[in-house]
Amino acid sequence: MLSERRLQVLRAIVQDYVGTEEPVGSKALTERHNLGVSPATVRNDMAALEDEGFIAQPHTSAGRIPTDKGYRLFVDKLAGVKPMTAPERRAIQNFLEGAVDLDDVVARTVRLLAQLTRQVAVVQYPSLTRSTVRHVELLALAPARVMLVLITDTGRVEQRMVDCPAPFGEASLADLRARLNSRVAGRRFTDVPTLVEDLPDAFDPEDRGTVSTVLSTLLETLVEENEERLMIGGTANLTRFGHDFPLTIRPVLEALEEQVVLLKLLGEAKDPGVTVRIGHENAHEGLNSTSVVSVGYGSGGEAVAKLGVVGPTRMDYPGTMGAVRAVARYVGQILAES
Amino acid sequence: MLSERRLQVLRAIVQDYVGTEEPVGSKALTERHNLGVSPATVRNDMAALEDEGFIAQPHTSAGRIPTDKGYRLFVDKLAGVKPMTAPERRAIQNFLEGAVDLDDVVARTVRLLAQLTRQVAVVQYPSLTRSTVRHVELLALAPARVMLVLITDTGRVEQRMVDCPAPFGEASLADLRARLNSRVAGRRFTDVPTLVEDLPDAFDPEDRGTVSTVLSTLLETLVEENEERLMIGGTANLTRFGHDFPLTIRPVLEALEEQVVLLKLLGEAKDPGVTVRIGHENAHEGLNSTSVVSVGYGSGGEAVAKLGVVGPTRMDYPGTMGAVRAVARYVGQILAES
DNA sequence: CCTGGCACTCTTCCCATACGAGTGCCAGCC
DNA sequence: GGCTGGCACTCGTATGGGAAGAGTGCCAGG
DSSP states (O other): OOOHHHHHHHHHHHHHHHHHOSOBOHHHHHHHSOOSSOHHHHHHHHHHHHHTTSEEOSSTTSOBEEOHHHHHHIIIIIOOOOOOOHHHHHHHHHHHHTOOSHHHHHHHHHHHHHHHHTSEEEEEOOOSTTSBEEEEEEEEEETTEEEEEEEETTSOEEEEEEEOSSOOOHHHHHHHHHHHHHHHTTSBGGGHHHHHTTGGGGSOHHHHHHHHHHHHHHHHHHHHTTSOOEEEEOGGGGGGSOSSHHHHHHHHHHHHHOHHHHHHHHHHOOOSSOEEEEGGGSSSGGGTTEEEEEEEEOSSSSOOEEEEEEEESSSOHHHHHHHHHHHHHHHHHHHHHO | OOOHHHHHHHHHHHHHHHHHOSOBOHHHHHHHSOOSSOHHHHHHHHHHHHHTTSEEOSSTTSOBEEOHHHHHHIIIIIOOOOOOOHHHHHHHHHHHHTOOSHHHHHHHHHHHHHHHHTSEEEEEOOOSTTSBEEEEEEEEEETTEEEEEEEETTSOEEEEEEEOSSOOOHHHHHHHHHHHHHHHTTSBGGGHHHHHTTGGGGSOHHHHHHHHHHHHHHHHHHHHTTSOOEEEEOGGGGGGSOSSHHHHHHHHHHHHHOHHHHHHHHHHOOOSSOEEEEGGGSSSGGGTTEEEEEEEEOSSSSOOEEEEEEEESSSOHHHHHHHHHHHHHHHHHHHHHO
C-alpha cells in the first residue's frame, strides 16, 4: 500500500503536470508544494510510484508524468469535485434561461460547457425511450397522406410522413387521434407498443389498414430515433491539445464525427454521478489519449440523456467534473420548467 | 497581357503545387509538363508572373507557389469544372436516395461532400423565406397553451409553444386553424405577414388577444428561424491542411463554430452557378487561408439554400467545383421528389 | 527513514559547415 | 525578338559536435 505522503506526491505531480504541461521533477515539486521533505526523498517516492505504474518518464533524464492509472487514482481518491462558485452558477443559469426551444437549450448547453471547460463539449438530446408522450398529432396533408407529429415531455418533436394504403376520412382521423392520445398521453415510450396493440380492432375494416400503417410508423419512429442525436461544440479547443499535433488530433476529430461512437461512449457510463473514463479506458482507439467526463441529466429525478466533455487525459479533473455536474443540474431544471 | 504560354506555366504551377504541396521550380515544371521550352525560359515567365502578383516565393531559393490572385486567374480562365464520372454520379444518387427525412438528407449530403472532396463540408438547411407553407397546425396542449407547428414544402418542420393570454376553446382553435391554412397554405413565407394581418378581426373580441398572440408567434418563427441552421462535417480533413498546424487550423475551427460567419459567407455568394471565394476574398479573417466553394440548391429552379466546402486555398478547384455542383443537383432532385 | 552529495544519462540548444535546390542574369544562338 | 545553356549567388535544410542543463539513481551518513 502506498503511504500517505506518496499519495500526496502523486497528487502534486498531477496538479503540476496539468498546470504546466511539462514533466515534473523532484526539485520543482518540493519548491511548489509544502511536502516537508527534500527532493531526494521525493525521488524515492517517485521511484516507488513508477514501480506501481502510476507515473512514467518520457525519457531517462526527464521528469515524471502521470499514467492513465495515475490519473485514475487521482480522480478516485485524491481529488474531489470542485464546486462552481456562486457567480459561475449564476452565469450558467442566466445563459441557459434565455433558450426558446429544445434545440436552443441543447445548443446553449454545448456552448456553455465548451467555454467553461475549454474542451470539446458533447450533449445528447433527451432520449425518447426514457421520456413520456405529451401528445401525438395527425394531420391530413392529402386524402391518403398523413403527417405524424410526436411531442415528448422534454419538448422534443419528431415528425414522419405516412402514405396510407387507402384514403382516410377526416372523421376517422379525428377518431384515431383521440383514441391514440387517450391511450398514450403521459405514458412512457417503452409502453407505447403494448398500449396501441389492439387499436385497429376498434375501426371499420376499411380503415384498419391505414390505422395499422400509422401505428407502425409511430413504432418505427420510436425505434429509429432511439439512435439518438447529439450536438458537439468547442472543437477549436482541440488545438490546445498537445505539441505533436496532427497525429493526436486527427483520430479525435474522426471519433467525434462518428456519432455512434460517442453515443456508445456516453451510454457506457452507468454511474449515477459524474463518470470519468481515462485514456485507454475508452474502448474507441481514437480516444485513447483523451478522457471523457460525462453525467446524466434529466427533468426529474431520472436521467433522460447524457452530456459531457472530451479532453486530453491531462485535464483539470476536479474543475471539469464540477462544471459538467453543474451544467447538467441546471439543464435539468430548465427542462423541468418548460 | 500575359502570353498564352505564361498562362500555361501558371496552370502547371497550380496543378503541381496542388498535387505535391511543395513549391515548384522551373526544372520540375519542364520535366512534368510538355511545355516545349527550357527551364531558363520558364524562369523568365515565372519572373513575369511574379511581377504581376500571380505567384510568389516563400524564400529566395525556393520554388514558386500561387498567390490568391493566381488561383483566381486559374479558376476563372484556366480550368473548367471537372464533371463527375458516371459511377460517381450513380454513387451520389444511391447514397442520397436512402434518406428518410430532411435531417437525414442534410446529414447524408454533408457526409457525401466531405468524402468526395476530402474537405470540410457545409450544408445549409432549406431556408424558410424562400419556401412555401405546406401546413400550419395548432394543438391545444392545455386550455391556455397551444403548440404551433409549421410545415414547409421542403419538409422542414418548426414548432413553438404559445402561452395564450386567455383560455381558448377547441372550436375557436379549429376555426383559427382552418382560416389560417386557407390563407397561407401554398404561399411563400415572405407573404405570410400581410396575409394574416386582418385575421384577428374575424374573431370574437374575447379571442382576439389569443389569436394575435398565436399570429405574432408565427411571425416570430419566420424571422427567428431565418437565421438558418446548418450542418458541418468532415472536420477531420482539416488535419490535411498544412504543416504549420495549430496556427492555421485554430481560426478555421473557430470560424466553423460561428454559424453566423458561415451563413454570411454562404449568403454572399450571389452567383447562380458555383461560387469560389479564395483566401483573402473571404471577409472573415480566420478563413483567409481557406477557399470556399459553394452553390445554391433547391427543389425547383430556384435555390432554397446553399451548400459547399471549406478547404485550403491549395485545393483541387476543378474537382471540388464538380463535386459540389453534382451534389447540389442531386440533393435538389431528392427534395423535389419527397 | 530522511538527507545531501555526486556521478551519470539524456535531451535540448547552438553553432558551424556542407549541401543542394532554385534563382537571376548574361552572352550567344536561331 | 525570343529561347537556351552556363554560371555565380542565395538561402534553407540537413549534419555533426560540443556544451549546458535538468533530472535521475544511488550511497553514505545523520
